[in-house]
Amino acid sequence: MFITFEGPDGSGKTTQVGQIANTLRERGHHVLLTREPGGTAIGNQIRQILHDMKNQAMHPRAELLLFSASRAQIVEEVIRPHLKAGGIVICDRFFDSTYAYQGYGHGLDLETLRTITQFATGGLRPDLTILLDIAPEAGIQRRLSALAQGEEWNRLDAMALEFHQRVRGGYHTLASQEPGRWVTINADRAVAEVQADIVAAVEGRLDKQS
Ligand code: TYD
Numbered sequence: 001m002f003i004t005f006e007g008p009d010g011s012g013k014t015t016q017v018g019q020i021a022n023t024l025r026e027r028g029h030h031v032l033l034t035r036e037p038g039g040t041a042i043g044n045q046i047r048q049i050l051h052d053m054k055n056q057a058m059h060p061r062a063e064l065l066l067f068s069a070s071r072a073q074i075v076e077e078v079i080r081p082h083l084k085a086g087g088i089v090i091c092d093r094f095f096d097s098t099y100a101y102q103g104y105g106h107g108l109d110l111e112t113l114r115t116i117t118q119f120a121t122g123g124l125r126p127d128l129t130i131l132l133d134i135a136p137e138a139g140i141q142r143r144l145s146a147l148a149q150g151e152e153w154n155r156l157d158a159m160a161l162e163f164h165q166r167v168r169g170g171y172h173t174l175a176s177q178e179p180g181r182w183v184t185i186n187a188d189r190a191v192a193e194v195q196a197d198i199v200a201a202v203e204g205r206l207d208k209q210s
Helices: 013-026 041-051 060-084 095-105 110-121 136-148 161-177 191-209
Strands: 002-006 031-035 088-092 128-133 182-186
Touching: 002 013, 002 095, 013 031, 013 088, 013 191, 031 060, 041 060, 060 088, 060 095, 060 110, 095 110, 095 161, 128 161, 128 191, 136 161, 161 182, 182 191
Parallel strands: 002 088, 002 128, 031 088, 128 182
Antiparallel strands: none
16 A cells, blocks of 8 residues: 655644554564655755755746756665565655645646556555645744744745745645545644544555455
């Protein structure tokens, strides 16, 4: 089973994916937890380019192709082999981030994005996608407190508020188009409450697949 997590910056994905991965491991599942962009040695080098505050001049099309290159690598090197071996893969962001950020956020043509994504993934699609939904204002606040605790503030965090609002709207549209794959969870609550909803969503899907 392939599970992806999506949501605006500051939605708490990283904490939540770590917890659900541990829960599933405790229950005996073979779980691989990874993230995009990154997740491979090559992907991590691409991630550095994408995050670098010096790269303000990056064109959205160049950005899209870098995300897609990282994705092509992680799919073949990490995700497919683990799924083939019968494990569960949890990925912190996947192609829906491209539709939300590069498509709805930057206004790149969605049909073109679908073609490039299909090429990059070789057609691999998540079985379950969990949207951790939060208003951009609240998400940015969370990112600012993380920054105060020493986390990096990256080039993508620095995008304008309207951009993040378009991203969130994009996620809502994507989720409504494929209700069988998406589960939307209100992420503007305590970590444990959000996690309880995630566990329920994942359990529901595992029951269906077994
Ligand atoms: P990251 O530090 O991983 O943030 P987060 O913890 O919120 O996932 O940075 C990833 C950033 O890249 C985030 O702002 C979303 C953006 N992104 C895209 O714009 N397109 C994509 O295809 C992906 C995977 C991420």
